[in-house]
Amino acid sequence: MPEYARHAPTRSNHRRTQVPTGLAIIGALLSCVPIAHAQDNTVPTPPVAPTQEPMPSPTPAPETVTPNVPEYFRARRLSDADLKKKREGLFVTGLPDISSDPVAGTGYGVRGTIYWNGKRDDPLFAYTPYRAKLNVNAFFTSNNAQEFTLSYDAPYVNGSRWRIKVDAKIRKDPTNLYFGITEDTLNPLRLPSTPAGGPTYDKFSDFETARKTLRPGGPGEAAFVTDALSNRFEDSELMLNLKADYALGKNGRWRVLGGYEIQRLDFETFQGRDA
Structure with missing residues (x-):
């Protein structure tokens, strides 16, 4: 039959390419023997480290000095x-x-x-x-x-x-x-021209009003005088x-x-x- 004739050569070729498993393993071992023998006779060469050139030491930067500055x-x-x-x-x-x-x-x-x-x-x-x-x-x-x-x-x-x-x-x-330097400064306020027992002032505002009052001058004084600046210097x-x-x-x-x-x-x- 024509169709059978076309498939027959294909199966025949497939059978010729097969190799028995035992023969394949023996062949692989034999092929490795010379290579292993050759490797055993080779003297290993130690690796050589790459030569490194010594790094030059850094040169210190020169100090910057402003001219004409001590x-x-x-x-x-x-x-x-x-x-x-x-x-x-x-x-x-x-x-x-x-x-x-x-x-x-x-x-x-x-x-x-x-x-x-x-x-x-x-x-x-x-x-x-x-x-x-x-x-x-x-x-x-x-x-x-x-x-x-x-x-x-x-x-x-x-x-x-x-x-x-x-x-x-x-x-x-x-x-x-200026109000004095002794314990008299602790007493109620009074004008320097006020005689002993004269009026005193408990409030500074009343004292200021009295100081600005004009009064007739005494012997050796002007016609009218005032104590307005008596406690100042x-x-x-x-x-x-x-x-x-x-x-x-x-x-x-x-x-x-x-x-x-x-x-x-x-x-x-x-x-x-x-x-």
Whole structure:
């Protein structure tokens, strides 16, 4: 039959390709013997670690030193944040000064500061808060109290180790109160012109009213006098203070300070003055 004839060769070929299992195992063992023998005769070569070249030691970065800056300045260098905000040249800051006091009256004045910072190309710009500073204070009150002060500061004058400070003051205050220093001050309030056994005052408001009253003057006095300023005195001050310090050591952390102050103080009452 034609269909059977087509399938017969296929089955015949399939039978020829089959190999008995026992023969296949023996052949595999024989083929492994020479290879194993060859491996046994081979001397193993130890692995060679890759050659590593020694790493060169890092070279320390050279210290950055600003030219023309003495060594005792370097420890005082400003932080980068402060240095960025620092202004160049001269500039002025100020605030008004206003106060109210029942004795001194209404006060008004100004507090200001003048800074000299120099330029950024100045070698000392990054090492000093300022090259010089001047504080100014002026204050006056409606009852004639006055104060005027100056304060000058110059660190590292001309790049040296010296720092100079100068303070000056002129002050006058006629509004100081005085009620005595003995146990008599514990007694009820009374006018200095009141004779013994005269009227006293339990309230300060009544005492103030009585003090402002005009009365006929006595021998050696004006026609009319008053005790309005009897418990007040005026003090005035003149002051000049000079100071200088010198930085010691490699980093300038130690200082020697010296100074001198001249001061004059005056105290006066209002006896005999026009009220």
